[in-house]
Amino acid sequence: MLAPATVANVVCGFDVLGFALNEPxxxxxLRLTEQPxxxxxxxxxxxxxxxxxxNVAGAALLAFLRAVPEPVxxxxxxxxxxxxxxxxxxxxxSAAGAVVGANQLLGNRFSKPELVEFAMxxxxxxxxxxxxxxxxxxxxxxxxxxRATTPRPDIVPLxxxxxxxxxxxxxxxxxTSDARQILKQQVPLKLAIQQWGNVGALVAGLLQHxxxxxxRALEDVIIEPVRSILIPGFQEVKQGSQAAGALGGGISxxxxxLFMLSKDEATARAVEAVMHDVYERLGLDHHTYLTTINxxxxxxxxxxxx
Amino acid sequence: MLAPATVANVVCGFDVLGFALNEPxxxxxLRLTEQPxxxxxxxxxxxxxxxxxxNVAGAALLAFLRAVPEPVxxxxxxxxxxxxxxxxxxxxxSAAGAVVGANQLLGNRFSKPELVEFAMxxxxxxxxxxxxxxxxxxxxxxxxxxRATTPRPDIVPLxxxxxxxxxxxxxxxxxTSDARQILKQQVPLKLAIQQWGNVGALVAGLLQHxxxxxxRALEDVIIEPVRSILIPGFQEVKQGSQAAGALGGGISxxxxxLFMLSKDEATARAVEAVMHDVYERLGLDHHTYLTTINxxxxxxxxxxxx
Numbered sequence: 261m262l263a264p265a266t267v268a269n270v271v272c273g274f275d276v277l278g279f280a281l282n283e284p285x286x287x288x289x290l291r292l293t294e295q296p297x298x299x300x301x302x303x304x305x306x307x308x309x310x311x312x313x314x315n316v317a318g319a320a321l322l323a324f325l326r327a328v329p330e331p332v333x334x335x336x337x338x339x340x341x342x343x344x345x346x347x348x349x350x351x352x353x354s355a356a357g358a359v360v361g362a363n364q365l366l367g368n369r370f371s372k373p374e375l376v377e378f379a380m381x382x383x384x385x386x387x388x389x390x391x392x393x394x395x396x397x398x399x400x401x402x403x404x405x406x407r408a409t410t411p412r413p414d415i416v417p418l419x420x421x422x423x424x425x426x427x428x429x430x431x432x433x434x435x436t437s438d439a440r441q442i443l444k445q446q447v448p449l450k451l452a453i454q455q456w457g458n459v460g461a462l463v464a465g466l467l468q469h470x471x472x473x474x475x476r477a478l479e480d481v482i483i484e485p486v487r488s489i490l491i492p493g494f495q496e497v498k499q500g501s502q503a504a505g506a507l508g509g510g511i512s513x514x515x516x517x518l519f520m521l522s523k524d525e526a527t528a529r530a531v532e533a534v535m536h537d538v539y540e541r542l543g544l545d546h547h548t549y550l551t552t553i554n555x556x557x558x559x560x561x562x563x564x565x566x
Numbered sequence: 567m568l569a570p571a572t573v574a575n576v577v578c579g580f581d582v583l584g585f586a587l588n589e590p591x592x593x594x595x596l597r598l599t600e601q602p603x604x605x606x607x608x609x610x611x612x613x614x615x616x617x618x619x620x621n622v623a624g625a626a627l628l629a630f631l632r633a634v635p636e637p638v639x640x641x642x643x644x645x646x647x648x649x650x651x652x653x654x655x656x657x658x659x660s661a662a663g664a665v666v667g668a669n670q671l672l673g674n675r676f677s678k679p680e681l682v683e684f685a686m687x688x689x690x691x692x693x694x695x696x697x698x699x700x701x702x703x704x705x706x707x708x709x710x711x712x713r714a715t716t717p718r719p720d721i722v723p724l725x726x727x728x729x730x731x732x733x734x735x736x737x738x739x740x741x742t743s744d745a746r747q748i749l750k751q752q753v754p755l756k757l758a759i760q761q762w763g764n765v766g767a768l769v770a771g772l773l774q775h776x777x778x779x780x781x782r783a784l785e786d787v788i789i790e791p792v793r794s795i796l797i798p799g800f801q802e803v804k805q806g807s808q809a810a811g812a813l814g815g816g817i818s819x820x821x822x823x824l825f826m827l828s829k830d831e832a833t834a835r836a837v838e839a840v841m842h843d844v845y846e847r848l849g850l851d852h853h854t855y856l857t858t859i860n861x862x863x864x865x866x867x868x869x870x871x872x
Contacts, residue, residue: 408763416770448751456766459765460583464769464773477713
C-alpha cells in the first residue's frame with residue numbers, strides 16, 4: 261500500500277486546504293492477526309515509537325478499532341519514505357494509510373469522513389492537534405477543503421486543473437508544535453478579510469481551472485509573515501520561483517518544506533533549479549521533489565495479505 | 567436605467583461576497599450636458615444631497631470624470647425605490663447605476679473593474695468606507711467575490727445555481743458606520759479559520775451547484791454574533807426560516823434587512839410568511855421582497871437620452 265505525502269495549509273488556506281502528491285509515498289503492509297489489538301513494525305531507520313498509543317498509525321488504528329464491535333487484531337509494517345518532520349504530511353501518511361488499509365481488511369465498512377476522523381487521532385499524537393488538512397487529501401486524493409472539523413469533519417473535494425508541484429525540503433528542524441506556538445492567537449479583522457477573500461478566490465480558481473486567479477489568490481497575509489522567519493531561504497525561494505514562472509506557493513504544512521505550483525513541467529523544473537541554487541548557496545542539505553497532484557490518495561498496490 | 571438592490575457580506579463572506587437582486591431597482595436617467603460637471607436631480611422623497619461631492623451618484627461620477635481627459639457634463643435624475651439605510655445596497659445602486667450609465671454615454675470606454683473603482687467613491691460618501699461588495703454585483707450581476715480591493719479591485723464572478731431570495735426590511739435604523747464600529751478589530755485566529763473554511767465551501771457550493779454545501783457553509787462565526795444584536799427578531803427570523811426549509815441566510819450588508827436563500831419558490835414564500843409573522847408579533851413596520859438573483863447588474867431599459 262502506498263500512502264502519499266501531502267501539502268497542507270496551501271498559502272492562504274491555513275488549516276483548511278490540502279492536496280496529495282504523487283511522490284514521495286510511504287509503503288505500508290497491513291494484515292489481520294489472531295491476537296486482538298494493534299502491532300506496529302517499523303521497517304525504516306526513523307526509530308519511531310512502536311507502542312500503538314504513541315505511534316501515529318497506532319493511535320489511528322486504536323481509534324478505528326474502538327468503532328469496531330468485535331475483537332480485531334491488526335499488524336502494520338511501515339517503511340517510511342516521507343521523512344518525519346519534513347512538513348509534507350509524514351504523520352498523516354502513516355495515519356491515513358493505516359485506517360484505509362484496516363478498512364479494506366474489514367470489508368470497507370467505514371466511509372471516507374469516518375476514516376478521516378479515526379486518522380485525526382494519529383495527528384494528535386504527532387502534533388498535539390487533531391487536524392485534518394493532511395489527512396483528508398491523503399484519504400480522498402486531489403485537493404480537499406475542510407469546511408469544519410466539528411462536530412464531524414466536513415470535507416469538500418475540489419477538482420483542479422493539472423498542476424506541477426515542486427517541493428524542497430531543507431534539512432532543518434521545525435516542529436509543528438513550535439510553528440503553532442509562534443502564531444498570534446488574535447488576528448486583525450482586516451487581514452482576516454483579505455485572507456478569506458483569497459481562500460474564496462483560490463477555490464474559485466481551482467474549480468474554474470483559472471491559473472491566473474490561482475496565482476493571484478496564493479497570498480497569505482497572516483501565517484506566512486510569521487512562520488517564514490523560521491525557514492532560511494524562504495524569500496529567495498519564493499521570489500526566485502515566481503520569477504521563474506511559478507504560479508505561487510509557500511510553506512508546506514508548518515515547514516520546513518516549501519512548495520511551488522506551476523502550470524507546466526518546464527517551469528516546475530526551473531523552480532527546482534532555483535531551490536537547489538538557494539540552498540546550495542546557504543550550504544544547507546536539501547532534497548527536492550518534482551511531482552503532480554495525486555488524485556487517488558492512499559493506493560492499494562497489492563491485495564491485502566489477510 | 568434600472569440599478570438593482572444587492573446583498574453584501576452574505577453570511578461568512580463579510581466584505582468579500584455579494585449578489586444582485588431582480589428587485590427592488592432604482593430608476594435612473596442620465597444625459598450629457600453642455601455645462602461640464604455633474605448635476606444631480608432627485609425625483610423621490612428621500613431628500614438626499616444634490617451637491618455632487620456629497621451625493622453617492624455624484625461622488626462616483628466625479629471619480630469617473632477625473633479619468634476622462636476632455637470636459638464632460640453629466641446630468642443624472644434618480645428615482646430611488648431602494649430605501650436608503652435598508653441594507654440592500656441603496657447607495658451602491660446609485661453609484662453603480664451612475665457610472666454604468668455615464669460609461670454608456672461615452673461609448674463604453676471603461677472596463678467593469680474600472681467602473682467598480684469609480685463607484686467605490688460613492689460608497690465612501692455613504693459609509694466612510696470605499697467597499698466594493700455591493701458595487702461589484704451591481705455592475706457585474708450575479709454573485710461576485712472581491713478577492714482584493716487594493717491596488718485595484720480584483721473581482722471574481724461566480725456562477726450559481728437558481729436561488730430564491732427572500733428579504734425583509736424591518737423599519738429600524740442601523741447606520742453602516744455604527745454597524746462597523748461595534749465590530750472588534752481583532753478576531754481569534756481559531757474563528758477566522760472557521761470563517762475562511764466556510765467562505766471556501768460557500769464558493770465551492772455555488773460553483774458546483776451543491777445546495778446542501780451552500781446551506782452548511784452559510785455560517786458566520788465572527789460578524790453575525792455581534793451585529794445580530796442590533797436587529798430585533800433576528801434569531802426568530804433565522805430559526806423560523808431554516809425550519810421552513812431555507813438553505814440559510816443572515817444580515818444583508820450591515821442590516822437591518824435580513825435575507826434568506828431557498829432552493830425553490832414555495833420555500834421562499836414560506837420564509838416570507840415567517841418574516842411577516844415575526845415582525846407583526848414585534849409590532850414593527852416591515853417590507854418583504856421575494857425575488858431571484860439578477861444576472862445582468864445595472865440594466866439599460868431605454869436608449870440613453872444623450
